[in-house]
Amino acid sequence: MVTITPETATDLPAREALLDRAFGKAERRRKTSERLRENRLPAEGLAFTARNRRGRVIGTLRLWDITAGSAGPALLLGPLAVDCAYQKRGIGGRLMRHAIEEARKLGHKAVLLVGDEPYYGRFGFSRSSVEALSLPGPVALERFLGLELAADSLAGAEGMISASGRMIPVNDDTAVRQTA
Numbered sequence: 001m002v003t004i005t006p007e008t009a010t011d012l013p014a015r016e017a018l019l020d021r022a023f024g025k026a027e028r029r030r031k032t033s034e035r036l037r038e039n040r041l042p043a044e045g046l047a048f049t050a051r052n053r054r055g056r057v058i059g060t061l062r063l064w065d066i067t068a069g070s071a072g073p074a075l076l077l078g079p080l081a082v083d084c085a086y087q088k089r090g091i092g093g094r095l096m097r098h099a100i101e102e103a104r105k106l107g108h109k110a111v112l113l114v115g116d117e118p119y120y121g122r123f124g125f126s127r128s129s130v131e132a133l134s135l136p137g138p139v140a141l142e143r144f145l146g147l148e149l150a151a152d153s154l155a156g157a158e159g160m161i162s163a164s165g166r167m168i169p170v171n172d173d174t175a176v177r178q179t180a
């Protein structure tokens, strides 16, 4: 049985290893999305771990506070990864639906991400809602997607996306610094 629970500090080493395997240790730090996450904490209550029945970390998903240009406060979703031994069993989908539902319950209005539309489209993400928004770095535009949690929250949105999450405390040398 696979469970989805809030991420804890003890999950962090396994989460880092999973992300290195999924995206490449160096490559994942070069992503434009990373510019909106580095040195920040995830959005309050919106970091999740999927575990197998022994409690081992087999999936991860976080959301981050951003300002979506003229649309104001929103969330950036990612990275999402599922251990390759557990893929295609619906765990990525469960993480996505759980995270979106929790974000909605917390009153967030919109979620943005950079990812494959053929995957994220099934959760309602589309290109049209973010067409006039820009990211602070290079990105394949067809992979920049948005989802409104509140009706019309991205209507007419334009301008630059910027990070607005809580900074990691400077003296915090614990694993919480591993935020990518």
Ligand SMILES: CC(C)(COP(=O)(O)OP(=O)(O)OC[C@H]1O[C@@H](n2cnc3c(N)ncnc32)[C@H](O)[C@@H]1OP(=O)(O)O)[C@@H](O)C(=O)NCCC(=O)NCCS
Binding pocket: 022, 023, 078, 079, 080, 081, 082, 083, 086, 087, 088, 089, 090, 091, 092, 093, 094, 114, 115, 116, 118, 119
């Ligand atoms: C993408 C990922 C999270 C999906 O996790 P998962 O647990 O396998 O997802 P689900 O079981 O809910 O869905 C699997 C389905 O999505 C499809 N899928 C997976 N990645 C896809 C992609 N990039 N584009 C289109 N479809 C994709 C699978 O082919 C599968 O299709 P099927 O149901 O017709 O067999 C996982 O493949 C992964 O960790 N990949 C490496 C990291 C990554 O690419 N993350 C996403 C970018 S942030």
